[in-house]
Amino acid sequence: MATKPNMSVDIAGIKLRNPVMTASGTFGYGREFADYLDLERIGAMITKGLSLKPKAGNPTPRIVETPGGMLNAIGLQNVGIDAFIEEKLPFLRTVDTPVIVNLYGNSLEEYGELAERIDAIPEVAGIEVNISCPNVKQGGIVFGTDPAAAYEVVKLVRDSTIKPLIVKLSPNVTDIVAMARACVDAGAEALSLINTLTGMAIDLAKRRPILANVTGGLSGPAIKPVALRMVWQVSKAVDVPLIGIGGIMNATDALEFILAGATAVQVGTANFLNPSAAQEIAEGMELWLVENGVADVNELIGSLRA
Amino acid sequence: MQFKSQVISNVEVSPGYYRMRMTAPPAVLDARPGQFVMVRVNGAIDPLLRRPFGIYDLGAFATPYTDCGRQTFLEILYRVVGKGTAMLADLHQGDHLEILAPLGNGFDLGPAGEDKVLVGGGVGLAPLYFLARELVKTAKVRLFAGGRTKEDVLCITEFERLGVETYVATDDGTLGDQGLVTEVLTRYLADDSGSKQLFACGPMPMLQAVARIAAAQRIPCQVSLEAYMACGMGACLGCVVPGKHHSAETPDYRCVCKDGPVFGYHELQWEVR
Ligand SMILES: Cc1cc2nc3c(=O)[nH]c(=O)nc-3n(C[C@H](O)[C@H](O)[C@H](O)COP(=O)(O)OP(=O)(O)OC[C@H]3O[C@@H](n4cnc5c(N)ncnc54)[C@H](O)[C@@H]3O)c2cc1C
Ligand SMILES: Cc1cc2nc3c(=O)[nH]c(=O)nc-3n(C[C@H](O)[C@H](O)[C@H](O)COP(=O)(O)O)c2cc1C
Ligand code: FES
Numbered sequence: 001m002a003t004k005p006n007m008s009v010d011i012a013g014i015k016l017r018n019p020v021m022t023a024s025g026t027f028g029y030g031r032e033f034a035d036y037l038d039l040e041r042i043g044a045m046i047t048k049g050l051s052l053k054p055k056a057g058n059p060t061p062r063i064v065e066t067p068g069g070m071l072n073a074i075g076l077q078n079v080g081i082d083a084f085i086e087e088k089l090p091f092l093r094t095v096d097t098p099v100i101v102n103l104y105g106n107s108l109e110e111y112g113e114l115a116e117r118i119d120a121i122p123e124v125a126g127i128e129v130n131i132s133c134p135n136v137k138q139g140g141i142v143f144g145t146d147p148a149a150a151y152e153v154v155k156l157v158r159d160s161t162i163k164p165l166i167v168k169l170s171p172n173v174t175d176i177v178a179m180a181r182a183c184v185d186a187g188a189e190a191l192s193l194i195n196t197l198t199g200m201a202i203d204l205a206k207r208r209p210i211l212a213n214v215t216g217g218l219s220g221p222a223i224k225p226v227a228l229r230m231v232w233q234v235s236k237a238v239d240v241p242l243i244g245i246g247g248i249m250n251a252t253d254a255l256e257f258i259l260a261g262a263t264a265v266q267v268g269t270a271n272f273l274n275p276s277a278a279q280e281i282a283e284g285m286e287l288w289l290v291e292n293g294v295a296d297v298n299e300l301i302g303s304l305r306a
Numbered sequence: 307m308q309f310k311s312q313v314i315s316n317v318e319v320s321p322g323y324y325r326m327r328m329t330a331p332p333a334v335l336d337a338r339p340g341q342f343v344m345v346r347v348n349g350a351i352d353p354l355l356r357r358p359f360g361i362y363d364l365g366a367f368a369t370p371y372t373d374c375g376r377q378t379f380l381e382i383l384y385r386v387v388g389k390g391t392a393m394l395a396d397l398h399q400g401d402h403l404e405i406l407a408p409l410g411n412g413f414d415l416g417p418a419g420e421d422k423v424l425v426g427g428g429v430g431l432a433p434l435y436f437l438a439r440e441l442v443k444t445a446k447v448r449l450f451a452g453g454r455t456k457e458d459v460l461c462i463t464e465f466e467r468l469g470v471e472t473y474v475a476t477d478d479g480t481l482g483d484q485g486l487v488t489e490v491l492t493r494y495l496a497d498d499s500g501s502k503q504l505f506a507c508g509p510m511p512m513l514q515a516v517a518r519i520a521a522a523q524r525i526p527c528q529v530s531l532e533a534y535m536a537c538g539m540g541a542c543l544g545c546v547v548p549g550k551h552h553s554a555e556t557p558d559y560r561c562v563c564k565d566g567p568v569f570g571y572h573e574l575q576w577e578v579r
Contacts, residue, residue: 032540048543057543060545060547065354070536271537273354
């Protein structure tokens, strides 16, 4: 019988038992999925994006299905950092799987303050910074679409915490490599890519946009080719580990991201179709390694023959 | 729970409306009226998301084909409106489905002594059948059913077979009174002052009218809502409705999938939509 392949990977010093994490905003705060999979058989859990204060989010409709994907305009509704610590953390503490907090702010200061708060929570394994948010104080320019703004916010977070620091990139940019370089220069130890692609959907009969917010973020299989391309481009340009995200539905999709240069992956929309998806993908990857005689998943990272 | 299921039967009960019976594990028998299921029509990525449906009925029948000699089943009553429901309508006995069930909170059946008044519009009758089946065990049950035409008023004989007293209204008068079911309800309530509780499921304008009636007459009332859903389990926050205390400063969004789909009408804010 073949020996079990090594599935564990290292992201910015966070040791994952396998490369499959659950993406922010698609896995609640973990507990919602406890009946459907073994939370101790996935690599890590990323929380819903947290802000300093609770956030109401957008009016409805907030989601709409599109061919091979979905648009969401949840508007970053979340319970806020205090309620997270009080209500969500006690459960997460009982699960032997790294918890990575995804955070965002509407101003530079908010990012810094949040990072300091999270720095003080020992159970949090690392921070993933969502920079796909407008800077309300500076005319609403999105941090994640301007390399200088991204540099500034990542630098501030870096100076506010000693936790492992992951920055999640927005794909809604002309030059993803420039964004990646700015974040790494500012101290990002790993990069997650991609967040959702901005899109919209129209109801012809009503002559109205379907989402109350008009535009929303596209996720699901429809965005996988874009995500793969971005992971591949960025992997050629920076030296930090990458986390591939976008339309991963099964082990094949996940392994494609590893070949393109990702050290780990996140599963998002797939959790909605199949709440056991993350665990099944991790198991499917291991099986593929066994069948293909690969002893260590790390050997596959960036092994694309191109 | 998540399980694989097979179609037992899929019958067009009225033009464009189907009643589907499917296999389910025995644990499904613990489901309560008002809870719902999420159905994945096929394993492919189009349509991508599961579709939510109320539980119309459930039970078990004797069969030589299972180990325990019984087969548990689940039924939904659905209207073909788009891609997903059109694909469901094409399924035949033995075809495969993936199901998440039971989801959400069901109706609170309320005390045994009071009369139960059910109000349903169109396919909103679906969860009310399962509810009526439970309620008739201990209470007098009346059903007020509305639809555009007689073809949109479903399964009335099924309710009558349970001993439910039915009142029907259609927009075009092809069945029952012509007009809105809530008008029939108002007339009935004017003549009956006994203690009672309302249970409503249907289109939003009907639910709003029922909520107004309940508020004016101080009658307890539960409503079952619909919302666009991705996960069905409280994770995506796509399905929210504003709760009573909601404002931009004091967010009070409730998930239809997890906090509902059944709500006390007083828990919600009715004006803002
Ligand atoms: C808790 C709950 C219980 C329901 N129970 C029933 C029932 O018993 N019988 C029945 O016929 N219908 C019921 N519905 C509505 C049913 O889910 C939709 O008619 C169905 O999803 C339409 O899918 P489609 O692919 O045919 O339509 P499309 O319009 O092609 O669907 C596109 C997307 O919109 C969503 N959508 C469209 N209409 C609705 C709607 N009215 N409510 C929620 N999502 C919608 C779909 O799920 C899908 O994601 C229920 C909805 C909810 C939320
Ligand atoms: C409903 C929903 C909510 C999301 N919320 C967040 C969030 O709060 N923060 C964040 O960084 N990304 C959020 N995302 C983006 C996902 O984490 C992920 O990057 C994206 O969906 C692409 O992956 P997928 O195609 O596997 O879903 C959200 C996505 C969805 C569908
Ligand atoms: S459908 Fe996802 S939270 Fe309700």
